[in-house]
Amino acid sequence: MLESLAANLLNRYIGAYIENIDPEKLSIAAWKGEVSLTKVKLSKSALDKLDLPVEVTFGYLENLLLKIxxxxxxSSPVQLKIDSLFLxxxxxxxxxxxxxxxxxQEFRKKQKLLADFEQKKENLRKEKEAQPTDNDRDQPxxxxxxxxxxxxxxxxxCNVHIRYEDCSSLSEECVSAGITLENLSLRTTDSNWQEKFIDSIPAITYKLLTLDNFSLYMNNKALSVSTADADGFAESMKCMIASEKSQYCFESRKRVHYNWHGRPKRANTEGLGARIGATFFFGASQVEHEGPPGPEAAPAGLQATASASPHHHRGYVPYPPPSFH
Structure with a gap:
C-alpha cells in the first residue's frame, strides 16, 4: 500500500513540473525503491501555480534521486537528492x-481544481488504509x-539557480535578478547534533539544516543565458552559483547552520514548543573576537551562538529567538 501511495504522489508532484515523464515508468521505479531522473527539462507551466506575471523560458534538472x-x-531513512536545478x-x-x-482557460482551471480535489480524496483514503494497526506498531x-x-x-x-531576465528593452543587455544556492541539507540528529535514526517517540526532535553559499544578485547589464542549448545553458547557470572560491566586492555571509529542535505535537501537549539556534560565519564588518569565547563578549540582551577563534568572526542573534506561528 505504501508503494502505491508513493507512486501516486510522485506522479502528481514530479509529473507537474517535468516534461515528458512517463507515469508508468515512474510508478515502476517507485515500486523498486529508486527513482532517478537525469537531464530532464522543466515544464513551461512550472510556475503557473504561483500566479505570477512571469513564464518559464528554460528549465533544466541535471539529476533527481529518490531512494526508498x-x-x-x-531502520533506514528515505533519501532525496536534487542536483543542478536551473530555471x-x-x-x-x-x-x-x-x-x-x-x-x-477558466474551464481548464476548474477541471484541474476538481481533479486535484478528487486526487486528494483518493490520497487520503490510501493514507488511511496505510495507517498501521496496533499490531503493526512498535513496542511501547x-x-x-x-x-x-x-x-x-x-x-x-545542490547547485540551484533561479533567474529572472527582462530583455524587453531595445538594447542587447538584459535586466536580471536571481537566487543561487550551492548546498542545502536536512538531517535528523540526536541532542548533540550527531546524525541519528529515530526509532522511538522522542521528547524533542532535532533537525540540522545546513545552508551553504546562498546568494541574491541583480544586474542591469546582463546577457541572456536562455538562448544557449541545454548543455551550454546548464554550464552558464552553474558558473554563476556562489561558492567558497567566488570573489565578491563585499561578502556578507559564507556559511549558515540552522539548528532546529522542537517537541512533537501530541494529544496530551499544548501546541508546538520549538527553539531555533543559528550559527553564523560572517565575513568583514562584523563583531570580532580573538581567544576563547566568554559571556562577557556578548552585547547585553544577546547570546553568542558561534565559537570564536583568531581566524573566525563572531556573530550574535537575539535570544530567545522570536516565536514562529
Missing part, C-alpha cells in the same frame, strides 16, 4: 484579449512506520 528502502523502512523566467508578453481563449515507546519515515527523511539539494 522498502525492506528496511524501520530562467521572463515577463509574460501582453497579448490581445481573446474571450474564447479566456473562457477555455515506539512510533508507527509512517512517523519513522517522516522523522528520518534526508534531503540534500
Amino acid at each position: 528502502p522498502w525492506t528496511n523502512l524501520g 530562467v523566467a521572463k515577463p509574460k508578453v501582453e497579448q490581445e484579449y481573446d474571450e474564447d481563449k479566456e473562457v477555455e 515507546g515506539g512510533i508507527s512506520l509512517i512517523s519513522k519515515i517522516i522523522n528520518n527523511i534526508q534531503v540534500q539539494i
Whole structure:
C-alpha cells in the first residue's frame, strides 16, 4: 500500500513540473525503491501555480534521486537528492484579449481544481488504509512506520539557480535578478547534533539544516543565458552559483547552520514548543573576537551562538529567538 501511495504522489508532484515523464515508468521505479531522473527539462507551466506575471523560458534538472528502502523502512531513512536545478523566467508578453481563449482557460482551471480535489480524496483514503494497526506498531515507546519515515527523511539539494531576465528593452543587455544556492541539507540528529535514526517517540526532535553559499544578485547589464542549448545553458547557470572560491566586492555571509529542535505535537501537549539556534560565519564588518569565547563578549540582551577563534568572526542573534506561528 505504501508503494502505491508513493507512486501516486510522485506522479502528481514530479509529473507537474517535468516534461515528458512517463507515469508508468515512474510508478515502476517507485515500486523498486529508486527513482532517478537525469537531464530532464522543466515544464513551461512550472510556475503557473504561483500566479505570477512571469513564464518559464528554460528549465533544466541535471539529476533527481529518490531512494526508498522498502525492506528496511524501520531502520533506514528515505533519501532525496536534487542536483543542478536551473530555471530562467521572463515577463509574460501582453497579448490581445481573446474571450474564447479566456473562457477555455477558466474551464481548464476548474477541471484541474476538481481533479486535484478528487486526487486528494483518493490520497487520503490510501493514507488511511496505510495507517498501521496496533499490531503493526512498535513496542511501547515506539512510533508507527509512517512517523519513522517522516522523522528520518534526508534531503540534500545542490547547485540551484533561479533567474529572472527582462530583455524587453531595445538594447542587447538584459535586466536580471536571481537566487543561487550551492548546498542545502536536512538531517535528523540526536541532542548533540550527531546524525541519528529515530526509532522511538522522542521528547524533542532535532533537525540540522545546513545552508551553504546562498546568494541574491541583480544586474542591469546582463546577457541572456536562455538562448544557449541545454548543455551550454546548464554550464552558464552553474558558473554563476556562489561558492567558497567566488570573489565578491563585499561578502556578507559564507556559511549558515540552522539548528532546529522542537517537541512533537501530541494529544496530551499544548501546541508546538520549538527553539531555533543559528550559527553564523560572517565575513568583514562584523563583531570580532580573538581567544576563547566568554559571556562577557556578548552585547547585553544577546547570546553568542558561534565559537570564536583568531581566524573566525563572531556573530550574535537575539535570544530567545522570536516565536514562529
